[in-house]
Amino acid sequence: MIKKKKQGFFNLKEWWEDDWQDMPEFVQEDQSQFKSLIVNFKDKKDMEEFARLVGQRITFKTQSIWYPKAELAHFMNKKYIDSKEYKS
16 A cells, blocks of 8 residues: 655655556565575585485576575566557
8 A cells, every 4th residue: 555645834745646546556475585594515416416306406606596496587578568558
């Protein structure tokens, strides 16, 4: 829910209020991890065995993984347009 700023002496609105009228509410679910764990490997063979066990690719550059493997959403190639601009 968008909270409106209290009307003061000059009756000023926030810069975005006119554009955001009648917009649906957006709630972002918490997508943070439940638990993080540091796993250490004695050698490359142990790292490769662990990667096989969890079914994920792990390299020397890998900083973290999700288990089970997370399906990552890609939004860089998305564009949101006004329905007035869309022509089929």
